[in-house]
Amino acid sequence: MTVSDKDLETAMADLMTVAPPTLAAGVLVELGIVDRYARFDAPIGSLVVAWNGLGVSAVEAAPDDATFESNHVARTGRRAVHADQLPESLAGAIARRLGGDRRVRIDLDLRGHTDFERDVWQKALEIPRGEVRPYGWIAAEIGRPKAVRAVGTALGHNPVPLIVPCHRVVRTDGSIGQYSLGGPGNKRTILAAEGLDVDAMESGARSGVRYLGSDTTHIVCLPTCHNAKRITAPHRVPFRSLRAAAGAGYRPCRECRPASGAIAA
Amino acid sequence: MDTDSTLISALARDLDGSFEALVLAHQDRLYSIALRLLGDRRDAEEAAQDAFVRAHRALATYEPERILELRLRPWLATIVLNLCRSRLARRAARAAIARPALSLDATELGTLEPRADDAAEPATTAVRRDARETWAALLLTLPPAYRSAVVLRHVDGLSYPEVATALDRPEGTVKAQVHRGLALLRTAFEAARQREREEMTA
Numbered sequence: 001m002t003v004s005d006k007d008l009e010t011a012m013a014d015l016m017t018v019a020p021p022t023l024a025a026g027v028l029v030e031l032g033i034v035d036r037y038a039r040f041d042a043p044i045g046s047l048v049v050a051w052n053g054l055g056v057s058a059v060e061a062a063p064d065d066a067t068f069e070s071n072h073v074a075r076t077g078r079r080a081v082h083a084d085q086l087p088e089s090l091a092g093a094i095a096r097r098l099g100g101d102r103r104v105r106i107d108l109d110l111r112g113h114t115d116f117e118r119d120v121w122q123k124a125l126e127i128p129r130g131e132v133r134p135y136g137w138i139a140a141e142i143g144r145p146k147a148v149r150a151v152g153t154a155l156g157h158n159p160v161p162l163i164v165p166c167h168r169v170v171r172t173d174g175s176i177g178q179y180s181l182g183g184p185g186n187k188r189t190i191l192a193a194e195g196l197d198v199d200a201m202e203s204g205a206r207s208g209v210r211y212l213g214s215d216t217t218h219i220v221c222l223p224t225c226h227n228a229k230r231i232t233a234p235h236r237v238p239f240r241s242l243r244a245a246a247g248a249g250y251r252p253c254r255e256c257r258p259a260s261g262a263i264a265a
Numbered sequence: 266m267d268t269d270s271t272l273i274s275a276l277a278r279d280l281d282g283s284f285e286a287l288v289l290a291h292q293d294r295l296y297s298i299a300l301r302l303l304g305d306r307r308d309a310e311e312a313a314q315d316a317f318v319r320a321h322r323a324l325a326t327y328e329p330e331r332i333l334e335l336r337l338r339p340w341l342a343t344i345v346l347n348l349c350r351s352r353l354a355r356r357a358a359r360a361a362i363a364r365p366a367l368s369l370d371a372t373e374l375g376t377l378e379p380r381a382d383d384a385a386e387p388a389t390t391a392v393r394r395d396a397r398e399t400w401a402a403l404l405l406t407l408p409p410a411y412r413s414a415v416v417l418r419h420v421d422g423l424s425y426p427e428v429a430t431a432l433d434r435p436e437g438t439v440k441a442q443v444h445r446g447l448a449l450l451r452t453a454f455e456a457a458r459q460r461e462r463e464e465m466t467a
Contacts, residue, residue, distance in 0.1 A: 008447050
């Protein structure tokens with residue numbers, strides 16, 4: 001009773017099997033052809049985070065999965081597939097970034113956006129937690145000082161709010177400005193959660209104070225700069241313009257660079 | 266073959282837009298090739314995924330003319346085969362470190378031992394189990410050169426010229442390796458059956 005060639009070939013052909021259902025999705029997500037998404041808890045409630053092999057592609061306050069999926073496909077042209085949770089490493093990285101650690105690396109998938117938008121978002125990433133900068137500051141820092149309105153638009157189109165902290169960019173007059181992730185109320189909540197005294201910032205702005213100087217160092221800062229926060233009350237000198245500060249013998253802080261975006265006055 | 270030529274012209278036009286169709290059309294064969302070479306489902310899934318990712322990265326650098334000339338079946342087989350080879354080599358290296366006293370042949374066999382959950386069963390159970398499992402296990406005992414030739418020719422069903430292309434070996438060599446591989450399988454199968462009969466009558 002021997003095994004014929006035909007038997008052998010049939011037995012081998014029978015070893016063809018069906019790929020597990022996770023295989024194709026894994027490939028397409030890795031290549032950034034399809035995205036996955038999961039819920040993430042933030043100070044302003046439950047957010048949807050979407051990602052693929054290239055990086056995080058969306059952060060959105062979608063009320064339900066169906067809304068997110070249709071928004072995502074409309075925005076990116078890519079299907080978004082539900083996942084139970086974020087990959088552990090990504091969840092950890094986001095938590096650390098939101099906790100103020102700017103060194104933690106989070107790859108972003110920003111395909112389909114303009115160089116100008118990427119420049120704006122990249123610059124927003126440099127603003128430390130607990131501080132804010134005016135729209136004009138971003139415009140000046142990226143070498144497009146007249147594009148203040150376009151900076152506002154680009155920040156409004158930020159597909160990954162919180163991770164790219166567009167909430168740390170406020171109007172030049174110091175009022176809080178618009179926010180894409182559910183409106184100005186959320187912006188206030190997030191800034192407060194980051195340790196910024198929003199009321200003090202706004203009342204200072206209303207009274208016309210745009211800069212704070214120290215009469216010991218003769219350095220002038222944007223009001224929320226961490227260097228400005230260290231100035232004790234007796235040494236704090238408010239200024240309405242950089243010209244006034246310069247006239248009083250103050251030089252601009254090298255970290256918050258208040259001269260960027262200063263309205264010529 | 267017709268679906269492949271439709272697929273290839275779609276890939277040349279819009280790689281990202283048609284890549285899902287390529288994955289769906291070829292995932293069973295790439296997974297099966299990897300599973301029959303590696304013997305482990307998780308390894309096989311990773312190798313097949315990796316193969317598709319590499320295929321996409323390569324296609325992204327090709328001019329449309331070059332994509333149109335591709336022979337998709339053997340090309341994809343080559344990619345997954347190479348990934349399986351390096352996985353087997355890594356496994357052998359790990360085994361050699363773990364058991365430095367064993368000879369090379371014994372080390373190779375060591376990597377082909379049944380999984381832990383199978384190991385608890387009596388030796389003859391393998392033969393009594395589903396014939397498919399038996400053949401899969403026997404296939405894993407073949408020397409790698411024979412194993413890959415048999416898998417491409419008779420599991421995946423590539424033609425001899427395609428197998429020769431995929432393995433980058435002359436067609437004559439490939440034919441000899443397939444025949445030798447099948448002969449070894451037959452011997453191993455009959456020996457296992459003989460053992461089973463002896464144990465039943467004992």
